[in-house]
Every structure is written in C-alpha cells, then in structure tokens.
Amino acid sequence: MCYSSLETVEQTESQKPRVTPLALFLAFSRISLSSFGGAIFWARRQLIEKQRWLTEREFLDLFTLGQLLPGPNVLNLTVMVGYRFAGWTGAAAAVAGFLGWPCLVVVGMGVLYQHYGALPQVQMALAGMSSVAAGLLLATVIKLAMVLPRRWQSWLFGALAFVGVGVMRWPLLWVIGALAPWAVFAAWKERE
Amino acid sequence: MGRVRGVERARVVMERVDLTALFLHFLALWFVAVGGPSAILPDVHRYLVEVHHLLTNTEFAEIYTLAQVAPGPNVMYVTLIGWHLAGWKGVAATTIPLLVPATTLTLLVGHLNERYPDARIFRAIRRGLMPMTIGLVFASATILMRAVNHDWRGYLITLLTVVVALRKPWNPLWLFAAAALAGMMGFV
Numbered sequence: 001m002c003y004s005s006l007e008t009v010e011q012t013e014s015q016k017p018r019v020t021p022l023a024l025f026l027a028f029s030r031i032s033l034s035s036f037g038g039a040i041f042w043a044r045r046q047l048i049e050k051q052r053w054l055t056e057r058e059f060l061d062l063f064t065l066g067q068l069l070p071g072p073n074v075l076n077l078t079v080m081v082g083y084r085f086a087g088w089t090g091a092a093a094a095v096a097g098f099l100g101w102p103c104l105v106v107v108g109m110g111v112l113y114q115h116y117g118a119l120p121q122v123q124m125a126l127a128g129m130s131s132v133a134a135g136l137l138l139a140t141v142i143k144l145a146m147v148l149p150r151r152w153q154s155w156l157f158g159a160l161a162f163v164g165v166g167v168m169r170w171p172l173l174w175v176i177g178a179l180a181p182w183a184v185f186a187a188w189k190e191r192e
Numbered sequence: 193m194g195r196v197r198g199v200e201r202a203r204v205v206m207e208r209v210d211l212t213a214l215f216l217h218f219l220a221l222w223f224v225a226v227g228g229p230s231a232i233l234p235d236v237h238r239y240l241v242e243v244h245h246l247l248t249n250t251e252f253a254e255i256y257t258l259a260q261v262a263p264g265p266n267v268m269y270v271t272l273i274g275w276h277l278a279g280w281k282g283v284a285a286t287t288i289p290l291l292v293p294a295t296t297l298t299l300l301v302g303h304l305n306e307r308y309p310d311a312r313i314f315r316a317i318r319r320g321l322m323p324m325t326i327g328l329v330f331a332s333a334t335i336l337m338r339a340v341n342h343d344w345r346g347y348l349i350t351l352l353t354v355v356v357a358l359r360k361p362w363n364p365l366w367l368f369a370a371a372a373l374a375g376m377m378g379f380v
Contacts, residue, residue: 032263032265033263033264036261036263036363036364036365039264039265064318065298065301065302066298067227067228067318068226068301068314068317068321069226069294069301070222070223070224070225070226070293070297071222071225071228071290071293071294071297071298072225072228072229072265072266072267072290073228074265075265075267075290075291075294076294078294079294079295079298079299080299080302083299083302091299095291095294095295098264098265099264099287099291102262102263102264102268102271103264103271103283103287105262105263105264105268106258106262106264106268106271106272106275107271107272107280107283109258109259109272110258110272113276114276121376124375124378124380125372125373125375125376126254126257126258126372126375127340127346127375127380128349128371128372128373128374128375128376128380129261129368129371129372129375130256130336130339130340131337131340131341131346131347131349131353131380132257132350132353132364132367132368132371133253133256133260133340134253134333134336134337134341135349135350135351135352135353135354135357135367136260136353136367137230137329137332137336138330138337138350138353139353139354139357139358140230140329140333141326141329141333142354142358144322144325144326148323153323154322155323157320157327158324158326158327159327160324160327161324161325161327161331162327162328162330162331165234165235165327165328166234166327166328166330166331166332166335167331169234169242171235171238172224172231172232172234172235172328173220173221173224173235176224176226176324177224180320180321180324183323183324184316184317184320185316185320187315187316187317187319187320188312188313188316188320190319
C-alpha cells in the first residue's frame with residue numbers, strides 16, 4: 001500500500017469516464033448474478049476489464065477501503081463506485097442492481113425450502129452441502145491467516161476474538177468493543 | 193451447543209418474532225461487522241438459535257448453505273433468514289440494516305480517504321482489526337461445523353472441501369453438487 005492515493009484521485013478527476021445510473025445498474029446486476037461464492041472476482045473482471053471504469057490501482061484502493069469498513073466488502077465497493085460516477089442516484093442504482101436480483105433468488109429458494117425442505121432426499125442433500133459450506137469457511141480462514149503478519153500481537157487478538165465469540169459465546173458487540181481499541185492502538189504504536 | 197443439538201429435530205417452541213428487535217440487532221451488528229458477513233455469523237447464530245430459539249441449529253445451517261449456492265454476495269443468508277422467519281417483512285428487517293453502514297460510513301470515509309490519502313489511522317485500523325476478523329471467521333467455521341457434522345462422515349466432507357479449496361481453483365459449486373449427490377445416496 002505504498003502508492004499515493006492522491007495520484008489516483010487526480011488521475012480519475014482528469015479521465016473519469018461518463019457513466020449513467022442505468023449503466024451502473026446493469027453492470028452491478030451482471031456482477032451479482034454471475035458471482036457464485038464471492039463477488040470480488042466478478043467485480044474486478046467487470047469494472048476493470050469489461051467496462052474499463054477503474055484502473056487496477058483504483059480498484060485496489062476502493063476495495064481495501066471497503067474491507068476496512070463494516071459491512072460486506074463488495075457492497076461497500078458498490079456504493080463507492082456508484083457514488084463516484086453518478087452521485088447518490090448512481091450509488092442507489094448500483095446497490096439496486098447488486099442486491100435486488102440475489103434478494104429475489106434467495107426468496108425463491110426460501111419458498112422452495114419451506115415447501116420441500118422437510119423431504120428426506122432434500123434433507124440428505126442439504127446435510128452434505130452444509131458440510132461443504134463449513135469447509136469453505138475454514139479454507140477462507142486458512143487463506144487469510146497465511147497473509148497475517150508473523151507477530152504475536154496479531155495472533156493474540158485473533159485468538160481472543162475467537163474464544164470470546166466462538167467458545168464463550170459472548171455478544172459480538174461486547175467482544176469487539178473490548179478488543180478493537182487495544183488492537184488498533186497496538187497496530188498504531190508498532191509503526192514508530 | 194449440546195443442549196441445542198439434543199432437541200434439534202423436535203423443533204423448539206417458537207417465540208413470536210419481534211421484527212423491531214431483529215431490525216435493531218442487525219443494525220447494531222453491521223456497524224461492527226468489520227470483516228463482512230462471515231464475521232457476524234457467530235452472533236447471528238447466538239441471537240437466533242441460542243437466545244431466542246427462532247431457528248433450530250439444523251435450520252440455521254441449511255439456510256446458510258442455501259444462500260451460499262445462490263448467485264450474489266455471501267451476505268444473502270441474512271435475507272433468507274428474514275424470509276424464513278417472517279416473509280417480506282422479515283426480508284426488510286434483516287436486509288435494510290445492511291445498507292445503513294454502507295451508505296453512511298462508507299461514503300464519509302471514502303471522502304476522508306481521498307482528502308487525507310496517507311492517514312496513518314486507516315492503516316492502524318486495518319492492521320489492528322484484521323487478526324480479529326480471522327478469529328471471528330474461524331469461530332463461524334467451528335459453529336457451522338458443530339451444527340452440521342453429526343459424525344465422522346460430515347467432518348470428512350468438510351476436510352476434503354478444505355483441501356480442495358486450498359489446492360484447486362475449482363468453482364465451489366462443483367463441491368456443493370458432489371456433496372449433495374453423496375448425501376442423497378445416503379453417505380452423510
């Protein structure tokens with residue numbers, strides 16, 4: 001992250017493409033409907049390679065910011081991209097495209113689940129699939145942990161968050177409230 | 193966990209769904225959901241399954257899994273939970289809170305970040321919170337594993353998934369399809 005975002009900003013001011021809210025809605029609909037298991041791959045492909053609205057660097061900048069903020073990363077990215085190109089209307093159009101379709105699909109699945117969820121065949125299929133869902137989460141953790149800096153503070157805060165929320169089953173708000181200030185303070189100190 | 197599992201298929205007595213409380217709980221969660229939808233999963237499970245008994249352990253896991261095989265961001269499991277609990281009103285109660293931090297905080301910080309590009313505080317926040325995110329996602333994985341895997345066969349599928357996901361660039365949908373087949377043939 002050693003590049004300057006200022007450069008990025010100036011660059012976009014000068015050559016920011018003209019994008020209508022409708023184009024934003026369509027592009028984010030496409031991203032959303034093609035993204036099975038994580039939208040980031042498709043967002044990158046659509047925004048950088050297909051539409052050429054963002055450069056690689058601008059995309060990384062917005063994505064990193066989206067990760068730092070609460071909420072789903074790609075949704076944060078969606079809001080920022082929409083707003084950057086077409087203000088509030090753009091942000092609304094991008095979000096509608098990104099969340100609207102999956103919302104309908106998922107409700108359709110809910111209807112099917114309520115009708116057929118109790119059938120033995122469906123139960124057995126779902127049992128197998130749920131074990132896969134758990135495995136995918138575990139794989140995500142391992143991938144994330146591999147890029148974690150090799151410092152004991154990082155592992156300490158990770159372990160405390162796991163024990164508080166996963167073992168003690170304390171409310172997330174308390175655990176984050178108690179740990180986050182110390183974790184950020186430790187990271188802040190460390191640069192000196 | 194043990195006591196919840198014991199009464200699982202028997203279906204615990206349903207509390208009446210308090211939509212306002214549900215809305216407020218999700219709203220509060222999203223403001224601390226650094227790390228995204230997987231980081232809040234343990235608390236969504238705690239609130240719905242353990243505290244309020246609105247879902248059984250198995251229903252929770254099945255709903256989460258269904259949302260994973262649907263197109264769209266991973267976060268849609270909260271929408272499906274809302275639908276399952278209270279139809280369209282439930283969808284609104286669980287999905288609208290998701291938009292609030294994204295439209296307020298994100299835009300505010302987006303502006304600040306462009307104005308003060310090398311703010312040290314942003315780096316410190318990211319570096320400080322990342323390990324906690326990993327701890328929270330690990331908690332999600334263990335909670336889900338305990339909810340879905342009843343014997344060694346479930347754990348075997350989970351383990352195989354981890355190995356494949358780390359080593360092969362395959363689309364996870366193939367794994368879901370294979371596991372669904374294995375389940376229907378009576379393996380799980």
